[in-house]
Amino acid sequence: xxxxxxxxxxxxxxxxxxxxxxxxxxxxxxxxxxxxxxxxxxxxxxxxxxxxxxxxxxxxxxxxxxxxxxxxxxxxxxxxxxxxxxxxxxxxxxxxxxxxxxxxxxxxxxxxxxxxxxxxxxxxxxxxxxxxxxxxxx
Numbered sequence: 001x002x003x004x005x006x007x008x009x010x011x012x013x014x015x016x017x018x019x020x021x022x023x024x025x026x027x028x029x030x031x032x033x034x035x036x037x038x039x040x041x042x043x044x045x046x047x048x049x050x051x052x053x054x055x056x057x058x059x060x061x062x063x064x065x066x067x068x069x070x071x072x073x074x075x076x077x078x079x080x081x082x083x084x085x086x087x088x089x090x091x092x093x094x095x096x097x098x099x100x101x102x103x104x105x106x107x108x109x110x111x112x113x114x115x116x117x118x119x120x121x122x123x124x125x126x127x128x129x130x131x132x133x134x135x136x137x138x
Contacts, residue, residue: 082107
């Protein structure tokens with residue numbers, strides 16, 4: 001059984017998908033563009049700032065499930081230009097200082113909305129799905 005995650009602390013999905021899906025103790029965070037919660041795209045900002053915003057969005061989606069960046073087991077980075085890898089990595093490494101997750105980084109050529117980076121993540125949760133914060137009726 002699966003369920004979706006939705007939080008106002010991260011930008012709304014810009015298409016027919018959820019911010020994240022939870023199934024069997026895994027949280028699959030959809031690709032996060034460098035969008036602010038108000039929907040402003042930071043496409044004109046340097047890739048470092050775009051990376052920071054994308055990772056902050058990942059963090060907020062995970063927080064809606066009571067998880068943090070330390071719970072991520074895999075990320076995939078889509079870059080508009082692979083020559084921006086070092087710039088992206090300089091910020092990315094600030095978010096994963098200990099036991100970083102597995103990662104792939106690829107040049108996508110055309111990241112959606114003209115962004116320079118998009119980041120998706122898979123996290124693991126020890127809590128049962130019925131105990132997660134977004135599933136409770138408090």
